[in-house]
Amino acid sequence: MEDMRGATSVDVARRAGVSQATVSLVFTGTSGRTRVSAATRERVLAAATSLGYSPHPLARALRQRRSGILALVPRVHRTTPAVAPVPFQFSLYLTRAALHHGFHVIEVGAAGDPVVTEGGLVPFLRRRRVDGVIFDGPDNARDVERVVAAGLPVVQAIRPQFAVETATIMVDPAPGIGAAIDHLVALGHRRIAFVGRGGPYPTDRTRLDAFQAALARHALVAATADPVLVADYSVDQAYAAVRPLLAQETRPTAIFAAGDNLALGVLRALYEARIRVPDEMSLVSYDDIFAADLYPPLASVAQPLADVGEQAITLITALLDPARPKDQPAAHLLAATHFVVRRSTCPPPRPSAGNQTAPAG
Amino acid sequence: MEDMRGATSVDVARRAGVSQATVSLVFTGTSGRTRVSAATRERVLAAATSLGYSPHPLARALRQRRSGILALVPRVHRTTPAVAPVPFQFSLYLTRAALHHGFHVIEVGAAGDPVVTEGGLVPFLRRRRVDGVIFDGPDNARDVERVVAAGLPVVQAIRPQFAVETATIMVDPAPGIGAAIDHLVALGHRRIAFVGRGGPYPTDRTRLDAFQAALARHALVAATADPVLVADYSVDQAYAAVRPLLAQETRPTAIFAAGDNLALGVLRALYEARIRVPDEMSLVSYDDIFAADLYPPLASVAQPLADVGEQAITLITALLDPARPKDQPAAHLLAATHFVVRRSTCPPPRPSAGNQTAPAG
DNA sequence: TTGTAAGCGTTATCAG
DNA sequence: CTGATAACGCTTACAA
Numbered sequence: 001m002e003d004m005r006g007a008t009s010v011d012v013a014r015r016a017g018v019s020q021a022t023v024s025l026v027f028t029g030t031s032g033r034t035r036v037s038a039a040t041r042e043r044v045l046a047a048a049t050s051l052g053y054s055p056h057p058l059a060r061a062l063r064q065r066r067s068g069i070l071a072l073v074p075r076v077h078r079t080t081p082a083v084a085p086v087p088f089q090f091s092l093y094l095t096r097a098a099l100h101h102g103f104h105v106i107e108v109g110a111a112g113d114p115v116v117t118e119g120g121l122v123p124f125l126r127r128r129r130v131d132g133v134i135f136d137g138p139d140n141a142r143d144v145e146r147v148v149a150a151g152l153p154v155v156q157a158i159r160p161q162f163a164v165e166t167a168t169i170m171v172d173p174a175p176g177i178g179a180a181i182d183h184l185v186a187l188g189h190r191r192i193a194f195v196g197r198g199g200p201y202p203t204d205r206t207r208l209d210a211f212q213a214a215l216a217r218h219a220l221v222a223a224t225a226d227p228v229l230v231a232d233y234s235v236d237q238a239y240a241a242v243r244p245l246l247a248q249e250t251r252p253t254a255i256f257a258a259g260d261n262l263a264l265g266v267l268r269a270l271y272e273a274r275i276r277v278p279d280e281m282s283l284v285s286y287d288d289i290f291a292a293d294l295y296p297p298l299a300s301v302a303q304p305l306a307d308v309g310e311q312a313i314t315l316i317t318a319l320l321d322p323a324r325p326k327d328q329p330a331a332h333l334l335a336a337t338h339f340v341v342r343r344s345t346c347p348p349p350r351p352s353a354g355n356q357t358a359p360a361g
Numbered sequence: 362m363e364d365m366r367g368a369t370s371v372d373v374a375r376r377a378g379v380s381q382a383t384v385s386l387v388f389t390g391t392s393g394r395t396r397v398s399a400a401t402r403e404r405v406l407a408a409a410t411s412l413g414y415s416p417h418p419l420a421r422a423l424r425q426r427r428s429g430i431l432a433l434v435p436r437v438h439r440t441t442p443a444v445a446p447v448p449f450q451f452s453l454y455l456t457r458a459a460l461h462h463g464f465h466v467i468e469v470g471a472a473g474d475p476v477v478t479e480g481g482l483v484p485f486l487r488r489r490r491v492d493g494v495i496f497d498g499p500d501n502a503r504d505v506e507r508v509v510a511a512g513l514p515v516v517q518a519i520r521p522q523f524a525v526e527t528a529t530i531m532v533d534p535a536p537g538i539g540a541a542i543d544h545l546v547a548l549g550h551r552r553i554a555f556v557g558r559g560g561p562y563p564t565d566r567t568r569l570d571a572f573q574a575a576l577a578r579h580a581l582v583a584a585t586a587d588p589v590l591v592a593d594y595s596v597d598q599a600y601a602a603v604r605p606l607l608a609q610e611t612r613p614t615a616i617f618a619a620g621d622n623l624a625l626g627v628l629r630a631l632y633e634a635r636i637r638v639p640d641e642m643s644l645v646s647y648d649d650i651f652a653a654d655l656y657p658p659l660a661s662v663a664q665p666l667a668d669v670g671e672q673a674i675t676l677i678t679a680l681l682d683p684a685r686p687k688d689q690p691a692a693h694l695l696a697a698t699h700f701v702v703r704r705s706t707c708p709p710p711r712p713s714a715g716n717q718t719a720p721a722g
Numbered sequence: 723t724t725g726t727a728a729g730c731g732t733t734a735t736c737a738g
Numbered sequence: 739c740t741g742a743t744a745a746c747g748c749t750t751a752c753a754a
Contacts, residue, residue: 025724058419059747099468388732723754724753727752
């Protein structure tokens, strides 16, 4: 309103009748105990608000040798939410958390981003002067290693590469998956199939492990069909992979899909085979990003992505703290999943033989 | 690898045996014709690459009085992709385009974001020193007005508030919707329903207009049921609103849903009513963000959001150009939609009476 | 407790 | 065509 160019600390100083450095002290030392007398602080603050002053973030950053910019390296080059829901959702939460903590986030396309390919990831990060890097479920250790070797603070989120020693905030699938299996077993299901990603990635393996451990608790391990493993989290692959399963003579009565988009593929196969959900087949997904919006609304294991975003920023902030001892080991955090019941599960069509538990409701 | 602190222009100057200012000239005047002799330019560039030098973005920004930060104000506070697909997708494209043009984007939560509510939108933008603001389909003119009044360059994207004079890049629904209707009519459909948002927003109205104009071209206006209007783009509202339509004695044979998430609600209603798509009901959506991933894969009118993002950045860049005459009127761009056929349409179950056109296929 | 002064790494103006 | 020199707006010893 008043003047086009924003007021500077010099303007405030002049109006408050103090030196410019004092103004800076008032606005900087706000966290620690006051380093400036209450009286002058009052005057400075009054002058500042009357002039509509706020410290210039760029000038501050330049002086402090901190850009305030974080890089997010997602697991895949994002395309559309249905194809890869987690990167979309996580990007949102991370960005939001970062903003609240005074950071900006730039998203560095994964492999294939032209921005990166011309020169590689590390030079790109250097040019942009990022303060730290957050990897979202990196598929290989190489990129992570390079960034660590370059001396940049790194946090790996959701599903880390443990081969590289960095701070991590990972998601523990066990609680949610355990609850999901308990729920299905309580309904009377005995043959529950698993559709998820195979391959060498530990965290994919973790989901399967959690699934099998939960079944084992109910002494059901032998009754379970082999896991249906796909090469990537994609609608089409899940669709193609699950079709043979549905054509089996004694097909499962419930399916656990280790991702919302895998569930989408499974749903397609079910619709085409005219198998109704949940009457003829119960279905549970993992992610809970758009599970609630499908038909029927899908029971799902929810990943706490908002928490993960928040924690990732906390970890990076800790790493950036100059007071932090250099030899302190990196922190490893764990965020629990939880299970949400909706309308995609019910007791199986005909109780299996030797069923000793009465189906619920 | 070499040294922790990045090399500065002074280092480069020393190594190349020139003054620091010359280094700056080499890196700044890259766009215009060379202001520095080829020989020295060569030497400077060599020294720079050997030192791994690149200009510090923050220092440059501070000096040029340009933060390089753009604010994106989405139509709604984003939650999940299925609830509001367009903001998710547009945010991705805009951010990506911005990055390629050297800008960062911060997303300012719409109404209700705590970041904003403490002080209001304009003070927030001022504190962050954003260079410009991009509104994504603003629902009211007030916010836009305030930002314009504050003197910030503004671009309105997708569906603008024309009450406020700003640069705009909007999406023209007519080509895509026209093609969709042509397609349905060619298949033999005569009763086509419209499900979309009502209310005073011109661009919602535009979709309905395009729909009705397309029908009129086929002299079908009278045959169409009243449009089903919902108050907001939401799965639940579409579901609730479309149910009475399906219960009608002579229900439509095809439905056009003016948003992917509206289509999701319509699909739910259809499934529950055991009306099969496309055999008993053809369905076309608008947005084409996750239409292809549903079952059946939905024919959809695609919005060119990637183009819109690119153009929005172009417009903002033009506005930021100091050489631009002050009285030059704001540009108004238009991006065309197009129609994508998939597996959610087919000829209607029984041809309507008086049908003179032979159904295709 | 407060003021002075030296940068942070650029760009821009103005001589030469 | 090139080199000094003064900002850009702030933080941070160090001095008073």
